[in-house]
Amino acid sequence: MSTSFSSLPVVSLSALSSSSPKPDELAALSARLDEVFSTTGFVYLTDLPLTFNHEDVFGLCDEFFGANGLSLDQKMTLAKKTFVKTNKNTYRGYFPTQPGADNLKEGFELGTPYKKTTVSPLTGPKFDLTEPNVFHLSHAEFQTRCETLHTQLQALSERLLSLLAVALGKPASFFDHYLADSLSTLRLLHYPPISSERQQELVCTPHTDSGILTLLHQDPTGGLEVRNSEDAWIPAPYVPGSMVVNIGDLMAKVSGGRWIATYHRVRSTKPADGEVKGRYSVPFFFEPGLNCVVESVDGDEVVYGEHVLEKMKGWVEFQDVVEDVPEMVADGRMVVEAF
Numbered sequence: 613m614s615t616s617f618s619s620l621p622v623v624s625l626s627a628l629s630s631s632s633p634k635p636d637e638l639a640a641l642s643a644r645l646d647e648v649f650s651t652t653g654f655v656y657l658t659d660l661p662l663t664f665n666h667e668d669v670f671g672l673c674d675e676f677f678g679a680n681g682l683s684l685d686q687k688m689t690l691a692k693k694t695f696v697k698t699n700k701n702t703y704r705g706y707f708p709t710q711p712g713a714d715n716l717k718e719g720f721e722l723g724t725p726y727k728k729t730t731v732s733p734l735t736g737p738k739f740d741l742t743e744p745n746v747f748h749l750s751h752a753e754f755q756t757r758c759e760t761l762h763t764q765l766q767a768l769s770e771r772l773l774s775l776l777a778v779a780l781g782k783p784a785s786f787f788d789h790y791l792a793d794s795l796s797t798l799r800l801l802h803y804p805p806i807s808s809e810r811q812q813e814l815v816c817t818p819h820t821d822s823g824i825l826t827l828l829h830q831d832p833t834g835g836l837e838v839r840n841s842e843d844a845w846i847p848a849p850y851v852p853g854s855m856v857v858n859i860g861d862l863m864a865k866v867s868g869g870r871w872i873a874t875y876h877r878v879r880s881t882k883p884a885d886g887e888v889k890g891r892y893s894v895p896f897f898f899e900p901g902l903n904c905v906v907e908s909v910d911g912d913e914v915v916y917g918e919h920v921l922e923k924m925k926g927w928v929e930f931q932d933v934v935e936d937v938p939e940m941v942a943d944g945r946m947v948v949e950a951f
């Protein structure tokens with residue numbers, strides 16, 4: 613049950629760093645994650661089993677969006693089809709800031725770096741959620757680092773999921789079928805500094821995340837806020853060395869409402885004098901494969917690809933391309949509504 617928390621809990625993952633983790637430490641970690649996801653839905657995780665520190669992660673943002681990063685023309689060669697009709701990529705790649713939009717951010721998204729061999733019968737070639745990643749030609753080494761970070765965050769998600777399975781009283785392997793052909797997305801985000809003529813309070817409007825788990829790196833700028841059970845917005849400031857991890861809508865349903873998909877938002881912070889960078893954040897959205905049957909503890913089920921296509925109809929960056937979706941998921945939509 614959501615509580616009137618006034619700060620986010622901090623949980624150490626040091627138990628995962630050992631090559632042979634102690635069973636009692638893993639059991640304690642599983643119980644602690646269950647507790648925080650049942651009460652706040654959000655947690656800072658520290659002692660992360662990643663080879664990337666914050667400097668490495670935000671270095672990727674700087675290489676893409678920073679003063680010495682890609683020009684707007686270069687970024688637009690990677691833009692999704694909604695923004696550049698002649699581009700082929702619909703799901704992965706760049707999205708620019710939208711004039712007049714509530715969410716004032718640009719982003720670059722990549723998926724699991726696997727080589728796909730078949731087109732999904734669910735979406736067909738016209739709208740392909742398993743399309744390859746796109747990178748700028750001069751970015752070979754950047755590509756390797758982005759894809760390695762994706763792989764490490766996927767591996768960490770897998771370990772968190774097995775701890776969460778145990779918390780639900782299921783075998784540690786309960787969520788393993790989520791891992792086949794996973795659609796997980798790594799998103800590099802840049803919130804440009806707000807110009808004085810556009811004093812906008814919110815740069816990312818209140819929402820819950822739609823999927824399973826989100827693992828977020830945020831830079832020291834601050835501005836992330838999380839809503840408690842009394843509808844108060846609680847600041848979630850930068851904690852060095854941590855990631856903010858939260859439950860998505862689908863995982864809340866999988867757990868039968870035991871875990872909470874908590875509303876969150878980002879407020880603009882006043883730029884320091886001479887500040888031109890803005891804010892960087894890097895969410896990793898753990899997502900199952902397109903054909904994965906996601907079953908809740910109450911026995912409801914949905915095919916993940918149908919869930920995500922349904923959600924995309926409400927997302928601004930897919931408005932053009934999702935026109936084709938109703939025919940493609942005609943049967944699946946009924947299942948989604950039931951779930």
Ligand SMILES: O=C(O)CCC(=O)C(=O)O
Nearest residue numbers: 801821830836878893895
């Ligand atoms: O930028 C952030 O700190 C949060 C971003 C977010 O909530 C999202 O992309 O879903």
Ligand SMILES: [Fe+2]
Nearest residue numbers: 819820821876
């Ligand atoms: Fe979010």
